Amino acid sequence: MNAAPLKLYNSLTRSIEPFVPIDPAGPVRVYTCGPTVYNYQHIGNMRAFLFADTLGRVLRWKGYGLKHIINITDVGHLTSDADAGDDKMEKAAATQEKSIWEIAAHYTQVFKADVARLNITPPAQWTVATAYVPQMIAFAQRIAAQHCYELDSGLYFDVSSVPEYGRLARQTTDAGESRIDPVGGKRNPQDFAIWRKTPAGETRQMEWDSPWGRGAPGWHLECSVMSNAQLGHPFDIHTGGIDHREIHHPNEIAQNQAFCGCTDAEPGFTGARMWMHNNFLVDRAGKMSKSAGEFLTLQTLVDRGIHPLAYRLMCLSAHYRSELEFTWEGAIAAQTRLKRLVQSIEKLRAAPDKPSRTSADGYRSRFDEALSDDLNTARALPVLDELLADKALSPADRFAAAEAFDAALGLELAALTRADLRVRPATATIDAVDIEAKLAERREARAAKDFARSDALRDELAAAGVEVMDGDPLGWDWKL
Ligand SMILES: Nc1ncnc2c1ncn2[C@@H]1O[C@H](COP(=O)(O)OP(=O)(O)OP(=O)(O)O)[C@@H](O)[C@H]1O
Ligand SMILES: [Zn+2]
Numbered sequence: 001m002n003a004a005p006l007k008l009y010n011s012l013t014r015s016i017e018p019f020v021p022i023d024p025a026g027p028v029r030v031y032t033c034g035p036t037v038y039n040y041q042h043i044g045n046m047r048a049f050l051f052a053d054t055l056g057r058v059l060r061w062k063g064y065g066l067k068h069i070i071n072i073t074d075v076g077h078l079t080s081d082a083d084a085g086d087d088k089m090e091k092a093a094a095t096q097e098k099s100i101w102e103i104a105a106h107y108t109q110v111f112k113a114d115v116a117r118l119n120i121t122p123p124a125q126w127t128v129a130t131a132y133v134p135q136m137i138a139f140a141q142r143i144a145a146q147h148c149y150e151l152d153s154g155l156y157f158d159v160s161s162v163p164e165y166g167r168l169a170r171q172t173t174d175a176g177e178s179r180i181d182p183v184g185g186k187r188n189p190q191d192f193a194i195w196r197k198t199p200a201g202e203t204r205q206m207e208w209d210s211p212w213g214r215g216a217p218g219w220h221l222e223c224s225v226m227s228n229a230q231l232g233h234p235f236d237i238h239t240g241g242i243d244h245r246e247i248h249h250p251n252e253i254a255q256n257q258a259f260c261g262c263t264d265a266e267p268g269f270t271g272a273r274m275w276m277h278n279n280f281l282v283d284r285a286g287k288m289s290k291s292a293g294e295f296l297t298l299q300t301l302v303d304r305g306i307h308p309l310a311y312r313l314m315c316l317s318a319h320y321r322s323e324l325e326f327t328w329e330g331a332i333a334a335q336t337r338l339k340r341l342v343q344s345i346e347k348l349r350a351a352p353d354k355p356s357r358t359s360a361d362g363y364r365s366r367f368d369e370a371l372s373d374d375l376n377t378a379r380a381l382p383v384l385d386e387l388l389a390d391k392a393l394s395p396a397d398r399f400a401a402a403e404a405f406d407a408a409l410g411l412e413l414a415a416l417t418r419a420d421l422r423v424r425p426a427t428a429t430i431d432a433v434d435i436e437a438k439l440a441e442r443r444e445a446r447a448a449k450d451f452a453r454s455d456a457l458r459d460e461l462a463a464a465g466v467e468v469m470d471g472d473p474l475g476w477d478w479k480l
């Protein structure tokens with residue numbers, strides 16, 4: 001029944017293509033560029049992992065096995081993607097007066113907790129960059145003679161040594177961001193360091209011996225090595241945020257081509273069959289970004305009374321290739337939408353059963369078609385709404401179909417309760433039980449038309465940090 005052909009947008013060709021697994025018998029192999037653990041991940045970063053999870057869930061919905069790898073970048077990512085600046089990890093350690101290992105451990109743990117709160121399926125393996133340094137050196141050694149050259153600052157990849165460098169980014173002019181050329185002596189402006197030597201007289205917290213001196217691997221090298229080690233090249237799908245389409249992924253591709261030495265025998269080889277990118281989460285200031293200073297974490301949302309899965313639903317309500325603008329109104333609307341879903345499911349569970357007069361197959365096909373059309377979750381969600389409201393279907397059949405749909409959506413619809421969604425704002429000076437008691441008292445006052453008492457209770461709650469939402473059609477809510 002999940003039979004619509006799966007089509008996905010491939011950034012390499014800038015078109016929607018049928019998905020054809022490389023190995024029809026084995027699992028689909030997917031690699032996702034993971035977080036750089038020098039700071040908290042903001043909700044924009046989490047959008048990238050929600051997208052990768054949706055891809056994985058849809059692949060499983062379509063009946064495929066899945067081997068998904070996400071890396072943890074704990075070394076090598078510079079403050080500028082164009083090969084300039086400090087290592088983000090070294091810089092964070094210096095400003096926070098901690099060791100890099102402490103920094104990495106802390107932010108990795110918080111990131112994984114957010115992954116769990118968003119119900120993102122953990123990958124088959126979290127590959128940690130510093131655990132792959134010997135493989136990175138071996139990879140670099142194999143391509144060094146034909147594709148690299150040494151400067152004082154490191155070993156550089158010569159992008160003119162591979163065919164069609166930058167095809168993914170569609171770089172046709174000198175104006176592209178990646179043309180920035182901050183390192184003197186490069187052969188081509190886009191050449192990048194695959195090994196950065198520690199400057200003479202300095203020591204870094206993270207450095208290793210290599211044939212090119214003590215130093216650290218380049219960020220681009222890391223993903224080529226870890227994807228190859230875990231999945232083998234070529235694998236099926238490589239994902240990341242759309243910023244990676246410009247520099248990071250073209251550089252991975254160049255290294256993969258150099259490593260396999262196969263571009264004559266296999267024209268078009270990039271290391272992955274498809275490259276997929278999610279668009280940005282933006283706010284009024286533009287792309288949400290750590291470098292820009294202010295950003296929102298999942299915890300910020302929770303502190304303001306928004307459930308993590310409401311953020312997941314917010315992301316699912318937009319297509320992953322569209323920009324998504326974050327607003328608090330939007331987050332509250334997503335929370336209300338999630339509540340409605342949970343409420344419907346709770347009602348179905350409690351309802352006495354009776355036979356269906358029709359079948360849920362039509363909904364299932366439409367839901368499947370939407371997901372199969374380049375993961376169009378925005379179009380799949382209304383099918384779920386319609387299914388839940390269809391009285392010709394028995395409560396049990398609606399419940400079963402909704403639960404099956406949720407395997408692809410990951411909203412935990414069958415497990416969530418209304419009570420879970422009452423997230424107490426962090427600033428509230430009153431606990432959930434007292435809030436409920438005051439709300440009940442207020443409902444009674446209103447029923448008795450004692451509006452003075454009702455207003456007084458609302459003001460008391462407001463003073464304690466809780467805003468009563470009279471406009472909430474579900475009637476059982478409060479927020480910051
Ligand atoms: N605003 C955003 N919306 C969606 N995805 C994003 C956004 N910002 C970054 N990403 C993606 O998040 C993932 C993790 O990125 P990483 O930890 O390397 O972040 P970063 O580049 O340090 O973040 P920032 O750009 O905020 O400084 C990457 O796939 C990246 O493309
Ligand atoms: Zn990467």
